[in-house]
């Protein structure tokens with residue numbers, strides 16, 4: 001079984017863009033590829049886990065989310081790095097597109113995406129990490145025994161100032177590259 005680092009997408013791997021609905025609005029951080037490559041070399045599977053309530057709200061299509069993930073994967077691979085899997089939750093209880101309007105076990109803070117990835121990729125969740133800019137990212141990791149790093153990009157700075165009961169991070173890092181360095185030190 002492999003250890004993994006689960007990366008939140010918006011505000012962590014790429015810039016927070018509200019509801020990302022066009023590839024022209026998709027912006028990598030300058031260190032995104034380097035961070036993924038460092039985790040690859042450290043022997044971690046790297047898996048993106050992202051809540052995409054915009055699908056249930058009718059703002060973005062599943063086809064666009066898949067297109068965005070192919071684009072991210074291509075850019076990461078062009079830099080000599082690799083993302084092992086992309087998982088998204090299209091659901092939202094207050095959504096408007098009937099097929100996606102429901103409570104589910106995959107919308108973070110629920111850990112369904114991590115569990116699915118663990119089955120698909122043979123991952124050891126208890127030896128894995130989550131990196132995200134929201135407390136719900138950290139909570140999803142905690143729910144399966146993974147350690148969590150809050151980053152100060154995206155809305156992370158605001159989150160840091162408003163701790164959620166029971167979702168303390170194991171570390172707080174300025175950016176994903178600092179989070180990767182901290183994780184590699186623990187390994």
Ligand SMILES: [Mg+2]
Pocket residue numbers: 008009010011012132133134154
């Ligand atoms: Mg985020």
Ligand SMILES: [Zn+2]
Pocket residue numbers: 089090091104105106107
């Ligand atoms: Zn879901």
